[in-house]
Amino acid sequence: MVYLISVTQAQTLKEWKRTVVPEFKKLAKEHSWVGASLCLTQNGQVVDFRTAGYMDRENKRLNTKRTIFNWGSITKTITAVCIMRLRDENKLKLEDPVTKHIPEFRWLRSDSIGVDIETVTIKHLLTHTSGIDLRKNWVFYNDFADKHHRPLRWKQIAAILPYCKLKRIPGSKFEYSNFGFILLGRVVENVMREPYTSYVYKNIFMPLGMNTAHFGISPPHIKALRSISYYQSGKDATIKRAERIKHHNYGIGNPVGGLYASIDDMTKYIMFLAGTSDAKLQQKYNLVLKNETIGEMIKGEVYLRKPRDFHSKIGLGIYSTEYKGQKVNYHDGVQFGFLSFMFLDRKDNVGVLMVTNTQTRKILRQFYRTAQSPINGQFFLRWTPSAKKKK
Numbered sequence: 081m082v083y084l085i086s087v088t089q090a091q092t093l094k095e096w097k098r099t100v101v102p103e104f105k106k107l108a109k110e111h112s113w114v115g116a117s118l119c120l121t122q123n124g125q126v127v128d129f130r131t132a133g134y135m136d137r138e139n140k141r142l143n144t145k146r147t148i149f150n151w152g153s154i155t156k157t158i159t160a161v162c163i164m165r166l167r168d169e170n171k172l173k174l175e176d177p178v179t180k181h182i183p184e185f186r187w188l189r190s191d192s193i194g195v196d197i198e199t200v201t202i203k204h205l206l207t208h209t210s211g212i213d214l215r216k217n218w219v220f221y222n223d224f225a226d227k228h229h230r231p232l233r234w235k236q237i238a239a240i241l242p243y244c245k246l247k248r249i250p251g252s253k254f255e256y257s258n259f260g261f262i263l264l265g266r267v268v269e270n271v272m273r274e275p276y277t278s279y280v281y282k283n284i285f286m287p288l289g290m291n292t293a294h295f296g297i298s299p300p301h302i303k304a305l306r307s308i309s310y311y312q313s314g315k316d317a318t319i320k321r322a323e324r325i326k327h328h329n330y331g332i333g334n335p336v337g338g339l340y341a342s343i344d345d346m347t348k349y350i351m352f353l354a355g356t357s358d359a360k361l362q363q364k365y366n367l368v369l370k371n372e373t374i375g376e377m378i379k380g381e382v383y384l385r386k387p388r389d390f391h392s393k394i395g396l397g398i399y400s401t402e403y404k405g406q407k408v409n410y411h412d413g414v415q416f417g418f419l420s421f422m423f424l425d426r427k428d429n430v431g432v433l434m435v436t437n438t439q440t441r442k443i444l445r446q447f448y449r450t451a452q453s454p455i456n457g458q459f460f461l462r463w464t465p466s467a468k469k470k471k
Contacts, residue, residue, distance in 0.1 A: 089122045099458040108132035113438035114310045115143035117343045121431040124356035135307040145344040148306040149435050152413025155339040156261050160397025162268045174203040181267045184238040189245040204250045205260040206396045207381045213247035232331030254382045258336045265335025287367050288348045293341035296330045309417030312440035350431035354424040378409045408460035421451045
């Protein structure tokens with residue numbers, strides 16, 4: 081497909097083809113992933129799009145831009161957008177205690193560290209700094225084993241709260257928390273008095289025209305577009321088809337990783353996050369969330385690790401990395417054989433999506449290496465890798 085692009089986009093595309101595309105082609109050739117897609121957007125337009133392999137290997141069905149993937153934890157950015165919408169509409173404040181919107185949260189114990197449970201705020205949940213310890217009462221993610229045992233309803237979550245506790249002062253340390261985003265989804269439901277999925281459909285998917293985006297089991301009219309996922313387990317080197325996985329996170333887990341969508345629809349989402357200089361298009365995006373609010377979300381709030389050359393932080397549901405004046409925001413998703421990454425540079429209105437339907441230890445390692453070096457490091461942050469020393 082040929083895209084009509086501007087001079088600025090042509091410059092971006094040139095750098096993209098120099099740093100990223102060769103690595104993607106190398107991965108497609110050398111690694112045993114079944115299917116993968118890569119996309120570059122800028123200023124509200126798709127600049128480059130590439131696919132490789134199959135959405136269904138056994139039936140030789142090719143992967144295309146219409147193929148529907150599960151996007152795992154990238155769903156959390158959608159949940160964060162919902163919360164910020166409600167904040168902008170004065171329906172909540174980020175400083176609100178969680179108990180204001182989820183009364184059952186008072187059941188969670190905090191006496192062991194001597195703080196009031198009221199000190200845990202919405203912002204702590206968004207930045208993964210709540211300090212909540214589930215104490216092994218519910219292992220949220222255990223590969224494929226817990227698929228049929230995940231809680232579907234809020235009352236099942238509420239039932240374990242008295243057996244959980246705070247293990248550190250809220251706001252003191254980053255620790256990735258799926259549970260925190262289940263709570264944020266519940267906040268949306270309680271504030272709006274409607275299901276989380278309904279709110280997302282009406283306020284994000286519909287305005288952006290994301291027609292394939294959905295949660296849970298795919299509806300009949302797009303079911304045939306859904307990719308099969310593949311995985312490797314234990315010492316068995318065979319890449320297996322995930323036969324019984326008809327849906328992934330669902331019910332109360334939707335705010336964490338339940339999103340299904342084609343990469344074509346996800347380009348609409350990443351372009352919305354990246355922003356545009358087109359005033360008319362930006363007005364459309366502002367109906368979902370104001371441009372300045374997204375700018376607030378991507379500011380780093382808490383360091384993920386001790387800063388060195390690269391400064392990595394978590395913002396309000398979205399990560400950031402800074403290096404010598406350059407900055408990139410991102411999130412990833414890993415779930416049941418699907419691996420995905422999204423990146424955005426709002427200064428130049430650039431967005432990137434990369435996704436595969438195959439998860440093995442080797443592919444996972446190489447997928448992250450590609451995300452962190454050619455895409456994050458070289459393309460966005462202008463980092464130059466050190467030349468390898470000759471032996």
